[in-house]
Amino acid sequence: MSFDIQKIRSDFPILNRKVYGKPLVYFDNAATTQKPRAVIDRITDYYTNENCNIHRGVHHLSQAATTAFEDTREQIARFINASKKEEIIITKGTTESINLIASSFGRDILQKGDEVLITAMEHHSNLVPWQMLCFEKEASLRVVPFNDKGEIEMSAYKDHINDKTRIIALAHVSNTLGTINPVKEMIQYAHGKNVPVLIDGAQALSHLKVDVSDLDCDFYCFSGHKAYGPMGVGVLYAKEKHLEAMPPYQTGGEMVESVSFFETTFNVLPFKFEAGTPNVEAVLGMGAAIKYLEETGMESIEDYEDDLLAYGTQKLKKIEGVQLYGTACKKTGVLSFLIDNIHPYDAGTIIDKFSIAVRTGHHCAQPVMDRFGIPGTIRASFAMYNTKEEIDQLVEAIHQVKKMFG
Amino acid sequence: MSFDIQKIRSDFPILNRKVYGKPLVYFDNAATTQKPRAVIDRITDYYTNENCNIHRGVHHLSQAATTAFEDTREQIARFINASKKEEIIITKGTTESINLIASSFGRDILQKGDEVLITAMEHHSNLVPWQMLCFEKEASLRVVPFNDKGEIEMSAYKDHINDKTRIIALAHVSNTLGTINPVKEMIQYAHGKNVPVLIDGAQALSHLKVDVSDLDCDFYCFSGHKAYGPMGVGVLYAKEKHLEAMPPYQTGGEMVESVSFFETTFNVLPFKFEAGTPNVEAVLGMGAAIKYLEETGMESIEDYEDDLLAYGTQKLKKIEGVQLYGTACKKTGVLSFLIDNIHPYDAGTIIDKFSIAVRTGHHCAQPVMDRFGIPGTIRASFAMYNTKEEIDQLVEAIHQVKKMFG
Amino acid sequence: MTIKEIQEQIITEFGNFDDWMDRYNHLIDMGKSCPLIDEKYKTKSFLISGCQSRVWLHASMSDGEIIFTADSDAVITKGIVNLLIRVFSKQPADDIIAADIAFIDEIGLNEHLSPTRSNGLMSMIKQMKLYALAFKTKAANQ
Amino acid sequence: MTIKEIQEQIITEFGNFDDWMDRYNHLIDMGKSCPLIDEKYKTKSFLISGCQSRVWLHASMSDGEIIFTADSDAVITKGIVNLLIRVFSKQPADDIIAADIAFIDEIGLNEHLSPTRSNGLMSMIKQMKLYALAFKTKAANQ
Ligand SMILES: Cc1ncc(COP(=O)(O)O)c(C=O)c1O
Numbered sequence A, B: 001m002s003f004d005i006q007k008i009r010s011d012f013p014i015l016n017r018k019v020y021g022k023p024l025v026y027f028d029n030a031a032t033t034q035k036p037r038a039v040i041d042r043i044t045d046y047y048t049n050e051n052c053n054i055h056r057g058v059h060h061l062s063q064a065a066t067t068a069f070e071d072t073r074e075q076i077a078r079f080i081n082a083s084k085k086e087e088i089i090i091t092k093g094t095t096e097s098i099n100l101i102a103s104s105f106g107r108d109i110l111q112k113g114d115e116v117l118i119t120a121m122e123h124h125s126n127l128v129p130w131q132m133l134c135f136e137k138e139a140s141l142r143v144v145p146f147n148d149k150g151e152i153e154m155s156a157y158k159d160h161i162n163d164k165t166r167i168i169a170l171a172h173v174s175n176t177l178g179t180i181n182p183v184k185e186m187i188q189y190a191h192g193k194n195v196p197v198l199i200d201g202a203q204a205l206s207h208l209k210v211d212v213s214d215l216d217c218d219f220y221c222f223s224g225h226k227a228y229g230p231m232g233v234g235v236l237y238a239k240e241k242h243l244e245a246m247p248p249y250q251t252g253g254e255m256v257e258s259v260s261f262f263e264t265t266f267n268v269l270p271f272k273f274e275a276g277t278p279n280v281e282a283v284l285g286m287g288a289a290i291k292y293l294e295e296t297g298m299e300s301i302e303d304y305e306d307d308l309l310a311y312g313t314q315k316l317k318k319i320e321g322v323q324l325y326g327t328a329c330k331k332t333g334v335l336s337f338l339i340d341n342i343h344p345y346d347a348g349t350i351i352d353k354f355s356i357a358v359r360t361g362h363h364c365a366q367p368v369m370d371r372f373g374i375p376g377t378i379r380a381s382f383a384m385y386n387t388k389e390e391i392d393q394l395v396e397a398i399h400q401v402k403k404m405f406g
Numbered sequence C, D: 001m002t003i004k005e006i007q008e009q010i011i012t013e014f015g016n017f018d019d020w021m022d023r024y025n026h027l028i029d030m031g032k033s034c035p036l037i038d039e040k041y042k043t044k045s046f047l048i049s050g051c052q053s054r055v056w057l058h059a060s061m062s063d064g065e066i067i068f069t070a071d072s073d074a075v076i077t078k079g080i081v082n083l084l085i086r087v088f089s090k091q092p093a094d095d096i097i098a099a100d101i102a103f104i105d106e107i108g109l110n111e112h113l114s115p116t117r118s119n120g121l122m123s124m125i126k127q128m129k130l131y132a133l134a135f136k137t138k139a140a141n142q
């Protein structure tokens, strides 16, 4: 196999660090992933040799940085198989990408009495912007429920679409349950009813091969920092026809073509949606992360993580009193669970003392917790650098938690 | 003197690089400044040892990163003398800070027939958002002109304020002309008329001691990358009373307190305005930049740059055919000029060949160009690491340009 | 005992433990002891909301001393709540207002008091001092 | 001469210069030569807007060949415009459509053709090829 876990671990400097005197076990990857050396070095190089504001500068540094920036835009387009680089808008993250669409596209198409459809497993970032929009427009937010395993059933989904549905926004992968939604089918059905679909891909990009042309989604959003890239950068992929029709979101800087006090004309795509100095550093860093993902191979990563998930699931199921939330047939490496009646805060505090980083709480998906009637979960989420040995350590820690609170 | 230019130059790794075989002379500092090693190292350290998503995590990495992040917020508050850290909102840059205010505050207070006041020297980022807002609200955008030297006269300013004026937005320092506006006086006068004032401080922070309490401004905006910090981070300072009253801007993630499908309550300040995963890396990097500024001493920097400006002004004035734009009495180190009738693109192309980075064009302030009836200028803008010898090289290059196009 | 003396007592008590596990086991024991607050006060108006664990706090005045009762839904938080009650309850308002809570640091539980921890403990201490201030003001006005 | 031959000629011509300054002096000389476009075409409809320097382009068809005239407000841009006209004007549509413009790279002026340069040159080349395509289609339909 081409997947050499020791080599991969050695690519991530932070895995050498100790917490409370023992090697860090990092299972908080759904919150943010760690960065390979290639990404860190790209940033250092940039500031050491290339730093410059881009676009419109004729001097050497500015030309070189602009070229590197625009080349990365093309690289991103290729990586998710967009048909052209003008469809790649750089944002600061998934949350901003979704807000942009809710504000520019949503405000344009939504009228009083219309409906926006989401699912019950959305992250707050793919829920609150739609809720606010519906509130503003006197439209209704409709919610497709999920079943006990954490799956959206196609029949339930179809039942919620009607001739008032104006846009559907749904997660490719749930951050809390790990569920991989059948988004291709869901998009196809929606398009049959002429409804555009936004996919929140924040939790998908580092785990699955994403192909926006194959999915045929109208919008696809993700964050660099959840896919081994730097913080402060995200992507909004959108079909060109939508971007052309949409009004700009933020204004100022390079997104204008000409300005007088009486009128302003906006720049062409993609610049029309990129107001202010772009985060060149983070875009180049994201380019390095994508290169790293491609070199490692998305399929190898998926296989390896599937294996980790199967192992972890089986181990956790064996522990008496452990209750798993999210047991969909198609899942990424996310294990959300509770131990007996122990409060997640208590469990998390003790697990941390074993140098293991898990997240506890509602994971910005409070409605998921409400659905199960629990205050929160303990969540271990895997990345390509995790190992079965680390899962064993988690199992050990869970036994200790049980002992201490038993 | 405590200002040791050789030491300072050695703190900026990029100054070692060559362009076309000769040492880089970087005079494009108003577009973005270079970064001292302390900032680059802070970023590397962060990703090598500390990287984590912040807030709400109970594990060690998350706690440590959250503390570092919030400590930096306090450091920023101290640096600009805000009264509390809750008044410091982290954004991705000046443009976003201004858009946030135009959208959340402006939309709330502006009615049909009202007026927004700006000046004729604003950057597009402090013009277009207000223009769009006025368009949406059927309000008018009024513009205070500047005189031939590039100064706003207090009498002209006062004449433009009337009982329809709802907000005033103006640059602390002009990015094209270098003019330092008498913002304290201007704010005082506006407050006498009960009009709140936003200051665009993008070009001020790295050159002057900024004291928002002394200025008594309602809003103050700046970008990290123009003050020796990383890209992708900016600040919105706002008085607490405004932040409390304003609706949120972007939604999702940590900015909510509790969420159900029926209602959402928002988090307390400053989190209410920080949707999505914050750019921890860049915030910590900006903290390192501020530390560097404080250690160097804002007064020393100001004195040193004043000296550079005086030297450069005198040298450029001596060259026949060079026309300076922006000769205000109070200026930062910005020299905007044209050479004879030579197009700025032509001049910039040749100056670049001498390894000197200047910016040419309208500098995102087209109305300033219209005011002077020119297509653009050549702009050399100084930072603390520039020297008189570098200015001499620019003068040499200008002579060559004259020769080539003469 | 004064606030200072109680804090010293607690520090001595925790001084007996060699490692974090013993310390936490002790804390958990304290957390498991029966609820410290009357159930009728476990309502929204007495809730101090941290986003992960919740704390309820009630205060009353009796003979010049302030009586605090409290509870939490997480055991570790409850253990610390218990310690804070031991320190602050049945003390004069002035002492509560002036007190610092250095003992939490010294017994190695400071992480739980970080303002970024969002377990409600930081707000609880703030709230206790506010109550003390309020009772003091009220007494002065009578 | 064919497009290819003209390109080779230009490469030889520029091959005589040792350094960038001579190259640019030559370009500037070419840029200074009288306007290449009828003044009446220097209007908005013939403008190709780059944000720093502007280019005006006009095309017409005569005897199966396309005649381009153009101008720019910046001298260096105009010099390159001049070169492009030399290469593409009075050529058959098919040749223009098929041509690549490698010579710009070989004479060391590639930076000016970067799509990020915003001097209008990249758009000019695109526009020239579009004109060729349009004339070809028109001819085929007649
Ligand atoms: C005066 C002024 N305001 C606003 C901006 C916009 O800053 P940013 O691009 O970092 O958002 C700039 C810089 O481009 C500026 O010089």
Ligand SMILES: Cc1ncc(COP(=O)(O)O)c(C=O)c1O
Pocket (backbone or CB within 6 Å): A030, A031, A093, A094, A095, A096, A123, A125, A126, A171, A173, A174, A175, A200, A202, A203, A223, A364, B253, B275, B276, B277, B278
């Ligand atoms: C499914 C999902 N959507 C959206 C987000 C928001 O991403 P960000 O915080 O990077 O904007 C997250 C992560 O927090 C997520 O998991």
